[in-house]
Amino acid sequence: MRGCDSAADRARISLARHGFRACHLTELPPGAGHRRYLRATTDRGPVVCCVLDPVRGHPAALRFCAVQARLRAAGIRVPRIIAYDQPNGVLLQSDLGGDSLTRILTQDRTPAVMTSALTVMVSINAIPVTAARPGGTGPMAAAHPLLEWYLPYAGETGPTAWPPVLESLSRAVARQPLLLQHNDFHSGNLIIEPDGRLGVVDFQDAAAGPALTDLATFTFDPALRRNRADRDTVITSAAAIWRASGLPAGPDAAFTASVHLAAVHRLLQLIGVCARLIVRDGKTRYRRELDNALWYLHDLPATSGLTSTVQRLVSSPHARPA
Numbered sequence: 001m002r003g004c005d006s007a008a009d010r011a012r013i014s015l016a017r018h019g020f021r022a023c024h025l026t027e028l029p030p031g032a033g034h035r036r037y038l039r040a041t042t043d044r045g046p047v048v049c050c051v052l053d054p055v056r057g058h059p060a061a062l063r064f065c066a067v068q069a070r071l072r073a074a075g076i077r078v079p080r081i082i083a084y085d086q087p088n089g090v091l092l093q094s095d096l097g098g099d100s101l102t103r104i105l106t107q108d109r110t111p112a113v114m115t116s117a118l119t120v121m122v123s124i125n126a127i128p129v130t131a132a133r134p135g136g137t138g139p140m141a142a143a144h145p146l147l148e149w150y151l152p153y154a155g156e157t158g159p160t161a162w163p164p165v166l167e168s169l170s171r172a173v174a175r176q177p178l179l180l181q182h183n184d185f186h187s188g189n190l191i192i193e194p195d196g197r198l199g200v201v202d203f204q205d206a207a208a209g210p211a212l213t214d215l216a217t218f219t220f221d222p223a224l225r226r227n228r229a230d231r232d233t234v235i236t237s238a239a240a241i242w243r244a245s246g247l248p249a250g251p252d253a254a255f256t257a258s259v260h261l262a263a264v265h266r267l268l269q270l271i272g273v274c275a276r277l278i279v280r281d282g283k284t285r286y287r288r289e290l291d292n293a294l295w296y297l298h299d300l301p302a303t304s305g306l307t308s309t310v311q312r313l314v315s316s317p318h319a320r321p322a
Helices: 007-017 057-073 101-107 113-125 139-153 162-174 213-219 228-244 252-279 286-299 305-313
Strands: 022-027 036-042 045-051 081-085 090-094 178-181 190-192 198-200 207-210
Touching: 007 022, 007 036, 007 045, 007 081, 007 090, 057 081, 101 113, 101 190, 113 178, 113 190, 113 198, 113 213, 113 228, 139 162, 139 252, 162 252, 162 305, 213 228, 213 252, 228 252, 252 286, 252 305, 286 305
Parallel strands: none
Antiparallel strands: 022 036, 036 045, 045 090, 081 090, 178 207, 190 198
């Protein structure tokens, strides 16, 4: 990348190569990955510049483009790809706007827009898939960050009872049908566009996976703290949309139990990832999401032996180091 070290420099170079004159660049809040996002005000309108990791950027860009094409073909509102400057490692995208669903949900726990979000989610889940992509989205995805990062962070050292529990949990979740999952379907990745419709971002890790991963992620959103009644409302609404779309929901009680099991798996993964971001990357803002994930985990009804075992093994939110 010829000596251009800053994300802003790389973004400006790529914009100029593709005929844009950048008037102003604003860095967007960093996420959990290694990508950097900047919003550019240009002479041709706003552009979002995704500045990629120098090592892993190219495969991620190709995956992003492939998933974007599939989602767009299914009618999902996603950013338009303006250009991919591969030598500079920058992906130029259209700007859906800066108003995420998180803001709405922090003001009103069950707004009408929630139905729109669930409809978008089910539309993604209903896209045909053939096989899961190898890597970090499979049922064992919870194990590695939890064992490597959260347990030491919580002061737990020495022999642990976790491996057989995680194996049992992974097997249970893997029994769910394979459907396409966004794999990070939370309110921060849903953008309210100027016309009021919902757009979806950060979808490059979408892959076939256990059917209820996205619903568990959305229901137990670590940016929020939904109480049990509100979570039940989300799950019941989702079940109705699933049935209307021809997806296998089954009876409400069984559907809810399956969502809760998927939530245990997903929350353990989030807990481990948040600990990694805090300890390794110094992203202390993830302490709030870690606390919320721990709170959710302990607030789940212990209706299965696996759930109660996990709750017993995971330290409570108040036991975590400051």
